[in-house]
Amino acid sequence: MLARRSLLLLSAALLPAAAAPPLVVVASFSILADLVRQVAGGRVRVVSLVGPDQDLHAYEPRPSDLRTLAGADMLVLNGLGVEGWSARMAQASGFKGRIVVASKGVRPLHPATGGAAGADPAEGQYDPHAWQDVANVKRYVATIRDGLAAIDPAGADAYRAGAAAYLVQLDRLDADIRAAYAPIPAARRRVITTHDALAYYGRAYGLEFRAPLGLSTESEPTAKDIAALERQIRGEHITALFFENISNNTLLGQIARDTGVRVGGELYSDALSPPDGPAATYIAMMRHNLVQIVAALR
Numbered sequence: 001m002l003a004r005r006s007l008l009l010l011s012a013a014l015l016p017a018a019a020a021p022p023l024v025v026v027a028s029f030s031i032l033a034d035l036v037r038q039v040a041g042g043r044v045r046v047v048s049l050v051g052p053d054q055d056l057h058a059y060e061p062r063p064s065d066l067r068t069l070a071g072a073d074m075l076v077l078n079g080l081g082v083e084g085w086s087a088r089m090a091q092a093s094g095f096k097g098r099i100v101v102a103s104k105g106v107r108p109l110h111p112a113t114g115g116a117a118g119a120d121p122a123e124g125q126y127d128p129h130a131w132q133d134v135a136n137v138k139r140y141v142a143t144i145r146d147g148l149a150a151i152d153p154a155g156a157d158a159y160r161a162g163a164a165a166y167l168v169q170l171d172r173l174d175a176d177i178r179a180a181y182a183p184i185p186a187a188r189r190r191v192i193t194t195h196d197a198l199a200y201y202g203r204a205y206g207l208e209f210r211a212p213l214g215l216s217t218e219s220e221p222t223a224k225d226i227a228a229l230e231r232q233i234r235g236e237h238i239t240a241l242f243f244e245n246i247s248n249n250t251l252l253g254q255i256a257r258d259t260g261v262r263v264g265g266e267l268y269s270d271a272l273s274p275p276d277g278p279a280a281t282y283i284a285m286m287r288h289n290l291v292q293i294v295a296a297l298r
């Protein structure tokens with residue numbers, strides 16, 4: 001009797017989901033796609049335009065991406081100018097869904113000064129890598145949660161619960177990062193990466209990052225730029241140098257050889273790893289990077 005009742009309840013719970021096709025949420029890159037999955041659980045289908053280990057800065061929409069977007073209910077963007085293609089793509093695809101800019105409300109960094117920005121974000125004006133500060137990602141999660149509730153009011157409670165549980169994990173992550181850096185002297189907290197992806201991380205957790213490439217991997221440093229960076233590296237106490245999963249690391253390998261600075265490993269900056277890799281989720285990515293950096297700075 002009990003078994004039969006459970007079965008009936010189970011069918012009732014499954015039927016509505018089976019009757020309607022799931023909502024489709026398109027995210028611009030793998031880190032955002034993970035945040036949507038953490039909030040939505042299995043309630044929506046999430047597609048990432050830029051996949052694991054792929055470079056967001058080099059993305060160009062493919063015809064298949066336009067077809068995917070055409071049938072989607074929501075598009076989640078980072079904002080801060082990193083998806084310059086998004087407005088044209090949304091229009092060309094005939095996308096009629098909701099656009100959510102996940103970085104809404106975060107305090108953006110200005111690329112040239114590393115200081116806070118004032119006016120409205122425009123393409124190339126601000127540092128887009130705000131996800132490298134866990135406090136910013138908590139805002140991303142709240143914005144994504146509200147966007148999901150707007151396109152699917154019946155799921156609002158589920159999204160609230162999903163976001164609340166995930167925010168607890170993010171708080172723990174943030175506390176663990178701070179605790180891990182606390183014993184490291186300020187003078188040792190200087191790191192070189194391939195491109196300028198970690199300024200928010202540096203601001204949040206008290207590290208200094210330098211990079212031969214600017215905010216986009218698409219920028220090309222001159223021989224003069226590289227020589228100046230190498231002089232800086234030799235003049236200051238730079239502890240470690242890190243490759244990035246999305247970048248061509250030839251230039252950084254050259255700088256490591258020229259200056260004798262040790263390569264500390266590979267950081268995940270703008271993309272997750274594939275599911276079987278060490279950074280399959282945002283939290284796994286941040287923990288992987290933390291272990292690598294702390295080991296190199298100690």
Ligand SMILES: [Zn+2]
Pocket residue numbers: 057129195196197215216217269270
């Ligand atoms: Zn980047």
